[in-house]
Amino acid sequence: MFKRILVANRGEIAVRIVRAARELGIETVVVYSEVDRDTLAVKLADKSVCIGPAPSAQSYLSVPAIIGAANSFGAQAVHPGYGFLAENAAFARACAENNLVFIGPSPEAIDLMGDKNVARETMKRIGVPTVPGSDGPLTTVAEAARFADEVGYPVLIKASAGGGGKGMREVYEASQLEGAFTAAKNEAGAAFGNDEVYLEKLISRPRHIEIQILADMQGNAVHLCERDCSIQRRHQKLLEEAPSPALTPELRARMGEAALLAVREVAYTGAGTIEFLLDTDGSFYFMEMNTRVQVEHPVTEQITAVDIIKEQLRIAAGEPISFLERVPLAPQGHAIEFRINAEDPANNFWPNPGTVTGLTLPGGPGVRVDTHLYAGYTVPPNYDSLVAKLIVWGSTRAEAIARGKRALGELGIAGIKTTTSFHQKVLELADFVAGDVCTDFIEVHAGEL
Ligand code: MV4
Numbered sequence: 001m002f003k004r005i006l007v008a009n010r011g012e013i014a015v016r017i018v019r020a021a022r023e024l025g026i027e028t029v030v031v032y033s034e035v036d037r038d039t040l041a042v043k044l045a046d047k048s049v050c051i052g053p054a055p056s057a058q059s060y061l062s063v064p065a066i067i068g069a070a071n072s073f074g075a076q077a078v079h080p081g082y083g084f085l086a087e088n089a090a091f092a093r094a095c096a097e098n099n100l101v102f103i104g105p106s107p108e109a110i111d112l113m114g115d116k117n118v119a120r121e122t123m124k125r126i127g128v129p130t131v132p133g134s135d136g137p138l139t140t141v142a143e144a145a146r147f148a149d150e151v152g153y154p155v156l157i158k159a160s161a162g163g164g165g166k167g168m169r170e171v172y173e174a175s176q177l178e179g180a181f182t183a184a185k186n187e188a189g190a191a192f193g194n195d196e197v198y199l200e201k202l203i204s205r206p207r208h209i210e211i212q213i214l215a216d217m218q219g220n221a222v223h224l225c226e227r228d229c230s231i232q233r234r235h236q237k238l239l240e241e242a243p244s245p246a247l248t249p250e251l252r253a254r255m256g257e258a259a260l261l262a263v264r265e266v267a268y269t270g271a272g273t274i275e276f277l278l279d280t281d282g283s284f285y286f287m288e289m290n291t292r293v294q295v296e297h298p299v300t301e302q303i304t305a306v307d308i309i310k311e312q313l314r315i316a317a318g319e320p321i322s323f324l325e326r327v328p329l330a331p332q333g334h335a336i337e338f339r340i341n342a343e344d345p346a347n348n349f350w351p352n353p354g355t356v357t358g359l360t361l362p363g364g365p366g367v368r369v370d371t372h373l374y375a376g377y378t379v380p381p382n383y384d385s386l387v388a389k390l391i392v393w394g395s396t397r398a399e400a401i402a403r404g405k406r407a408l409g410e411l412g413i414a415g416i417k418t419t420t421s422f423h424q425k426v427l428e429l430a431d432f433v434a435g436d437v438c439t440d441f442i443e444v445h446a447g448e449l
Pocket of ligand 1: 202203206207229230235
């Protein structure tokens with residue numbers, strides 16, 4: 001096992017990684033930018049080093065600064081967390097070239113899954129269900145029109161370098177196709193430096209169901225059930241739950257097996273997530289694969305009693321998955337995560353950084369708070385607005401909802417506006433309580449939220 005690792009991230013995930021490492025007897029070095037000098041991760045880590053000014057490009061995205069810090073502090077490995085360099089194959093390669101273990105999959109796996117069209121074609125080839133659409137990238141409007149006629153409108157034009165909703169265009173009839181095709185290519189070219197696009201039939205009112213997987217270097221690959229992440233706003237997840245109210249044990253087994261097919265095909269190691277679209281008729285289709293630990297990993301931890309970050313550290317150090325005797329895992333109870341962002345829901349979720357003048361955290365049975373906040377901490381304006389994750393667990397979904405209402409009521413973050421009140425409203429909606437949720441939930445219920 002590693003003696004010392006470098007944590008190349010900030011905020012709640014940096015705290016989460018420091019905690020998991022400490023419990024495994026691993027020392028941590030946390031890097032920070034000048035505005036993050038007083039963050040909780042810096043206080044909790046064994047060592048810390050300032051790697052640059054606030055702008056991410058000069059700090060958390062600076063490969064030389066991070067590699068340099070890891071080498072000068074004698075770290076054996078680097079944990080990238082999520083965001084920043086977590087899915088950057090060049091960074092993974094730079095770590096390897098500097099004798100540092102990148103805590104994540106191979107650069108090849110990152111590159112393969114980073115190209116959404118190559119990922120889709122790979123899944124098609126190995127028999128993972130994919131949405132009917134084009135065979136590879138679209139080069140001309142005529143080709144796009146042919147595939148659109150073949151699968152039937154409405155269709156979705158997607159950017160190969162996209163993901164997370166960027167560079168997508170919905171097309172409802174043939175007359176719109178040329179304009180949408182050209183716009184999607186221009187947007188993708190401008191945003192990613194790669195204007196390649198492909199086409200899929202539009203699945204209307206899907207659920208976003210993602211399967212968590214872990215794979216070690218001994219060839220063991222397991223899935224840890226699903227998360228339902230359908231409640232999103234502008235492709236930003238707000239609330240996630242596990243298991244999904246829409247899955248039966250049979251559907252869970254089929255989606256889990258599909259996810260493991262993908263894992264084996266790319267010789268994946270570490271923690272990963274395969275995202276699916278679940279149609280209202282129970283059909284599911286591959287959407288994307290994320291080659292990082294995700295923000296919402298705690299809901300999976302709560303229903304499987306697996307510490308995903310510790311498993312990542314064990315796998316990266318060459319150890320096998322530690323809970324194989326418990327596989328296959330069945331969900332135990334129900335968990336819901338509420339993303340608490342420093343944003344003002346009354347002002348179009350506009351960021352609301354500032355000093356936390358008072359902090360009251362909820363507790364009691366089935367309540368977990370993953371946060372880097374403390375009373376007196378100042379939330380900087382420079383980074384993502386996530387400041388806390390409130391995760392509740394209940395023996396049933398109804399108990400988890402009741403506990404969520406109770407815990408959200410206890411959560412007190414004075415000095416900044418947060419999304420707490422938004423979540424309290426969601427829990428009051430009959431459609432949510434009934435589990436009747438799909439990706440248009442926020443739009444459909446905008447008037448009540
Ligand atoms: C889709 C889709 C409907 N049909 N693909 C959104 C970002 C990226 N994960 C792919 N996404 C979608 N792909 C087909 N063929 C609908 C979405 C989508 C979505 C998916 C999951 C969660 C929220 C979403 C919000 C808007 C669109």
